[in-house]
Amino acid sequence: MVMLCAENLTRRFGSRTAVDGLSFTLERGEALGMLGPNGAGKSTTFALLTGMLEAHGGRILFDGQPISPTDPAFRARIGVVFQKPSLDDKLTGRENMKLGAALYGLPGRVANPRIEKFLEMVELTDRADEPVERYSGGMKRRLELARVFLHEPELLILDEPTTGLDIAVSRRIWSKLLELKRESRTALLLTTHDPEEATLCDRIAVLDRGRIIAEGTPSQLAARVGGDVVSIETDEAEPVLADLNARFGVDARLVEGKLVFEQPGAHELLPRIVEALPGRLRSISMRPPTLGDVFVKLTGRSLAQESTKDEAA
Amino acid sequence: MNPPMASTSAVETTAAHIPARPSGIARELAAIHVLWQRDILRFFRQRSRVAGALIQPILFWLVLGTGLSGTFRMQGAEGVGYMEYFYPGVVLMVVLFTSIFTTMSLIEDRHAGFLQAVLVGPASRTSLVLGKTLGGTSIAMIQAVLFLCLAPLAGFSLASISWPMLIAHLVLGSAGLTALGFAIAWWLDSVQGYHAVMSVLLLPLWVLSGAMFPPPEGTIMATLMKLNPMSYAAAGVRRALYGGTLPSGASVGGASAALELAVVAGMFVVTVALSARACRRPS
Numbered sequence: 001m002v003m004l005c006a007e008n009l010t011r012r013f014g015s016r017t018a019v020d021g022l023s024f025t026l027e028r029g030e031a032l033g034m035l036g037p038n039g040a041g042k043s044t045t046f047a048l049l050t051g052m053l054e055a056h057g058g059r060i061l062f063d064g065q066p067i068s069p070t071d072p073a074f075r076a077r078i079g080v081v082f083q084k085p086s087l088d089d090k091l092t093g094r095e096n097m098k099l100g101a102a103l104y105g106l107p108g109r110v111a112n113p114r115i116e117k118f119l120e121m122v123e124l125t126d127r128a129d130e131p132v133e134r135y136s137g138g139m140k141r142r143l144e145l146a147r148v149f150l151h152e153p154e155l156l157i158l159d160e161p162t163t164g165l166d167i168a169v170s171r172r173i174w175s176k177l178l179e180l181k182r183e184s185r186t187a188l189l190l191t192t193h194d195p196e197e198a199t200l201c202d203r204i205a206v207l208d209r210g211r212i213i214a215e216g217t218p219s220q221l222a223a224r225v226g227g228d229v230v231s232i233e234t235d236e237a238e239p240v241l242a243d244l245n246a247r248f249g250v251d252a253r254l255v256e257g258k259l260v261f262e263q264p265g266a267h268e269l270l271p272r273i274v275e276a277l278p279g280r281l282r283s284i285s286m287r288p289p290t291l292g293d294v295f296v297k298l299t300g301r302s303l304a305q306e307s308t309k310d311e312a313a
Numbered sequence: 314m315n316p317p318m319a320s321t322s323a324v325e326t327t328a329a330h331i332p333a334r335p336s337g338i339a340r341e342l343a344a345i346h347v348l349w350q351r352d353i354l355r356f357f358r359q360r361s362r363v364a365g366a367l368i369q370p371i372l373f374w375l376v377l378g379t380g381l382s383g384t385f386r387m388q389g390a391e392g393v394g395y396m397e398y399f400y401p402g403v404v405l406m407v408v409l410f411t412s413i414f415t416t417m418s419l420i421e422d423r424h425a426g427f428l429q430a431v432l433v434g435p436a437s438r439t440s441l442v443l444g445k446t447l448g449g450t451s452i453a454m455i456q457a458v459l460f461l462c463l464a465p466l467a468g469f470s471l472a473s474i475s476w477p478m479l480i481a482h483l484v485l486g487s488a489g490l491t492a493l494g495f496a497i498a499w500w501l502d503s504v505q506g507y508h509a510v511m512s513v514l515l516l517p518l519w520v521l522s523g524a525m526f527p528p529p530e531g532t533i534m535a536t537l538m539k540l541n542p543m544s545y546a547a548a549g550v551r552r553a554l555y556g557g558t559l560p561s562g563a564s565v566g567g568a569s570a571a572l573e574l575a576v577v578a579g580m581f582v583v584t585v586a587l588s589a590r591a592c593r594r595p596s
Contacts, residue, residue: 050433072337072435086430090355102347103434105340131358147430 003028003063003187004155010057011044018044020210021058028154029185031177033198035291036207037303042191045207046159049189050080076104079153083160085140089133093124093143096132100147111150118146122176138169145176156180158190162197174200193303195291204291208299218291225289225297227264232273233282234259240280247276256302262289344436348444349451352415356452366411366456371463374403377525385526393560400467401551402524405543407460408453408487409519413511415449416494420504438592442495442585449491450484457483469554479553481574485581486546490515492584496591522547527563539566545576 004026011019019041026032034042047053049060051069059066067074087096094115101111119125122142132140141161148156161177162170178200180186190201198204199218206214206221214221232252234240241259244252248269252261263269266286274284295303356362378396385395422428431441461479464471494511501507519525521534522543528535538544544565552559552570565573 052429052432072340072437075433075435076340080430080433082426082429084426084429086426086428088351088355088427089425090358091351095354099347099351100430102343103431103436105336105343105435107343 005061008058031188031201033201033204034191035198040207041210078155079148081158094128104151122146155187227262228266232259341440344440345444349447352448397468411453412490419498450488453487473556475553475557482549485577489581492588496588499591518543542580545573549573
C-alpha cells in the first residue's frame, strides 16, 4: 500500500530549477534511496518533504490524502534525521532524548521506557549521562537515530545518514535502520551520494539535475549497465580508445582519465585486448557493475567526480 | 539553508483526516516547557556564564558609579548620589544583556543544527518563541534578583521596595526584550551581525532610557528619551525601588506609574507578535 506519494514536486531558486517535477511513491515498510551527486536536488527534495522549504509546484499525498508537510499531524507521524547532528551539545545524551520526546508531546510515562529502550538499542546506555559535546561523530549520529525512534514514526526521512562516518559505524546504523523497518514496518526515505549505501535500499531513484532519471531495485538498475565493467588505464587514452572501439566493437568512454566500457562476458575479451595492444596499457580490470556505474551510464558523468566538484565549488 | 522565499505554494494544505497523536495543546505546552527548561539547564551548565552574569553588572555599577559620582547632580533631587541613581539603570541593564545573550543562542542553535530538530517537529513556531522567551525571561529574573540583593548598598531598603511593581516591570521588560532579540536573531545569520545590531540598536536605547542620566529638560535628548519605550521600563524600575514614587527629575515627561507599565506591556505584546511573525519565515 502506498504511504507517501510525491506528484510533480518543483522548487526553483531564482532562475535555477533545483527540483523539477519530481514524482515518486513509497510503500509502508519500504526503503527508497534517492541517489545522486551533490547538486542533483536531493537536499532540496528533503527540505520540501520535511516542510523546511515551500514547493513551487506539485503536491504530496500521505495515505492517499493531500497534505502540507508543515502540518503538525503529519509531522507527528514522521521522523527526520539530518546530515548534521541536531543535538544540544551542552545537554547529556539522556537529556537530549527527553527533550526530543517532549517536542513530540510524549508524556514521561510513555517516553521514559522508550528512552531506555532506544539508548540500549544504539548502545549508548553507558554514556547516556555524559554531555553530548564529549561524543564522537558516530555516537552523535546513533543518538540522533535513537531520538527519532522515540515517537515511533511511520516514515523516516534521512539526509545522507552515514556520510562522514567510518564503515563500522555506518554498518551499525544501517543494521538498526533495517531492524526498525523489518519490525515496525517503518518506511525509509533517504538521500545519498554513496552507491553502496543506496544498494541497501529496496528501491532507488537516481536523481540528476532535479529529475529522476531512472528508478528500480538495485539489481534492476545494475542490469541496465549491460555486463561487467571493464576499466583500462593507459598513457595514450585517445588512440587506445579509438582502437578499442574499432577492433572490439565496444562502446568505451573516457571517464576520470580511465577508459571504461561495459561488456557481457568480459572475461573472454580481456586477454584478447591485452594481446592486441602490447605495451600500451598500464592496467586493465573488470568487476560487476555498481550503482555508480549506472550513474555513469545514464549521465556520462561519475557520481564521485560530480560530488567532489560540487564540494570544491 | 537560507534561500529566498517564494510567494506561491501549490502544495495543498489540508490534513484534517490525519489523527494527531498527543493532543495539540498538550504537545504545544510540552514543547514550551522543554524549551524553557533547556535554556535554564544550559545557563547553569556554563559556569563562566553564571559568573560573568553576576560579576559584570556589579563591576559596571561600582566602576561607573564611583567614577561619575563626583560630577553627578540631579535637578530637583540633590540628595540622590550617582551610585543610587545608576543602580536601577544597572538592574535594567542586567535584564537587557541577559535577553540579548539568550536570544543570541538562537543563531548558535541554527549553526549547531539543534534548531532544525525543533523546526521539523510538530510544535508550532509560536511555541518556539514562547519557550525561548520564557527561558530568557527566567534567566534574566534570576540574575536581576541576585543583583537586587545589593540594593541596600545603593540605599534602597528591601522592605520598602514595591515588589509587585518591580517584578511586573522586570518580567514584562525582559520578555519584551527577549522576544525582540528573537525576531532580530531569526533574521540574521551570524553572531557578529547580531552583536552589531545590538550595539547600534539596543545599547543606545538603554543609554537613552534614563538608566545612566536623567532626561536633560528642554533638550532634543529629552524628547528622544520620551519616545524610547525603554525609558518607561527604566522609570518603572526606579519608581518601584523607591516604593512607588519617583524622585522629581527622573520621570519620563511626567508619565504616571500606570502609563509606564502600559508602555512596557505594550512593548511586550508588539515584540512577541513580531517574533511569532518573523519565524513563520523559514530559518
